[in-house]
Amino acid sequence: MSSRDHSPARFPVAVDVVALTVRDDVLHVLLVTRLIEPFRGRLALPGGFVLPGEDLQEAAVRELAEETGVEKVSGHLEQLGSYGPGGRDPRGDVLAVAYLLLAPDFPVLSAGSDAEKAGWYPVSSILDDHGIRLAFDHEKILRDGLERARSKLEYSPLAAAFCGEEFTIAQLRAVYEAVWGLPLDARNFHRKATGTPGFLEETGKVTAGDTGRPAALYRLTAAARPEPGHPARAVLNPPLMRPVS
Amino acid sequence: MSSRDHSPARFPVAVDVVALTVRDDVLHVLLVTRLIEPFRGRLALPGGFVLPGEDLQEAAVRELAEETGVEKVSGHLEQLGSYGPGGRDPRGDVLAVAYLLLAPDFPVLSAGSDAEKAGWYPVSSILDDHGIRLAFDHEKILRDGLERARSKLEYSPLAAAFCGEEFTIAQLRAVYEAVWGLPLDARNFHRKATGTPGFLEETGKVTAGDTGRPAALYRLTAAARPEPGHPARAVLNPPLMRPVS
C-alpha cells in the first residue's frame, strides 16, 4: 500500500453472482429482471452492494438469498474476479467483485424480496449472437464465468457440484456435455470417471423407474469433496481434457 | 445489484502486486519495506490505493512503477483475486485486489519514490516455517499467487514470461524447476517443449561463451505470445504436468 495517500478514494463495492446449473441437459444461468434504473427492464446477474462489516463471500451469499429466495445453496462458490471501477455503471465508479456458483438446479422465487424477478435462462440464449443483452458489463462477467467453469471441469471434481449428493455416471457426463457444449463418448467417460483413483465411490444403490438399464449411483470420495476454505483439489490427474474440436 | 440501497457503503480499494521472477535458478518475489505504520518495518507486497478514474490494472502498474522504479515492465500481468474488506487492515475496512506479475529479473530502486526500499526475496525464505512475516494478509496473497503461477505453467506458455524475448530450453526448464521446486528430466522436458506444436520456434541463433555445448535459442510462437486483453492461450495440450511427488 502506498504510504503517501492520506485519505484514499472510496468506492462502492458490488458483488455479482454467476450462478450456473444444468437443467434438462442444458446449461442455465440465474438472472434477474431489473425493475429500476439504470438498465430498467434488462436482465442482470443477481448481486448488490457489500455492507459495512461484511465479507465479500458473505455478501454474495446474502444477495443471492435476497434475490432468489434460496437460503442454503449447495454447490460450489468461488471468486471469479473484479471489474471496474470505471466504465461499468452509468451512476459512477463501482467496483464489482464477481462470484461463480456451480449448483444443482434449485427453484427461484418469481418475485424476490427485492421485487426483481429471478429465473434460469439458457446460457446460449444470452451469449449467442443476437442474444439478450445484459445490464452493466454482466455479459463479460458471464463469459468469464463460463470459461472458468469449463476449464475447472478438466482437472477438478467440480462437475459433481452440479449434481446432488448422489448421481449416476450419465448424469455427471451430461454436466460435462452441457458445460462444454460437446458430446462425449459414454464408454470412455465411464472408464475415466470410474477409473480415476480418489474421485468417485459407489453407493451400492442403483436408479429405478427410468427407461433402460438401471445405473449405479456414485458419490464423491471424501478426498474429492470440497472442504470449506480449501480449494477444490486437482483430483483428475491426468485431467479429463476437452476434445479439441 | 440491489435496488434497495440508496447510498451504498464505500470502501478504500488497494491493489497489491505479487511480482515473481527467477533469479539464479531460485524463485523470488518483489517486496518493499514499510516505513510507516501500520506494520512499519515489515516487508509487504508493493501496492497502494486506487485513484478515482483509474482502472484496477492501471493502478497496479502505477504502484509497481512508483515503488520499484520500473516504468515498462515486460512479462505477464493478471488479476489474482480480491481480499477483504474486513479483517486485513488495522485502520479499517480495505478491499484489496491482488495482481500477479510474472516477469524476467529486473532491477529495482533501492529507494523508490515512496521512500520504501524494494528488493527481490527468495519465496522460500518468506513461506518457509519461521520465515519473515509479511504485513497485512500478504502472506496469504503470496501463497495464492504462487499456487496460481504453479498451475498456470502446466497448460500455458507463461513460463516464457519469466525469460527474455529469446531463451534456451534449459533456461525455460530452470523456470519450471524454480517455480515448482522440483527437478525435471532435461531430456524429457526438451522433447515436450520442442515437440509441442505452436509453442516454440527456433531463432537459428545459439548461445556462446558458456561452458558446455552451445544451446539453441528459441522464442514463443506468435500464437503462444500473450495478446493484450486476451488471456494466455492454452497451448500445452496435453499439459506439462507437475510430477506427483
Added chain:
DNA sequence: TCCCTTTATTGTCAAGGTGACGATAAGTCG
C-alpha cells in the same frame, strides 16, 4: 593436440492413457 568435463540434443523402450467402437447386460414398453 588429445582427453576430460560440461551441457545440449537425439534415441530407445516399456508402461500407461485415450479415442474409436464392438459386444453384453439389464431394465421398460408394447
Added chain:
DNA sequence: CGACTTATCGTCACCTTGACAATAAAGGGA
C-alpha cells in the same frame, strides 16, 4: 416374448510419458 433404451465391459491401435543410454559440441588443462 421381442424391440428398444441405457449402462457397462472389452478390445485395439496410437500417443505420451518416465527412465535412461548414447551422441554432439563446446571449453580447459596436461
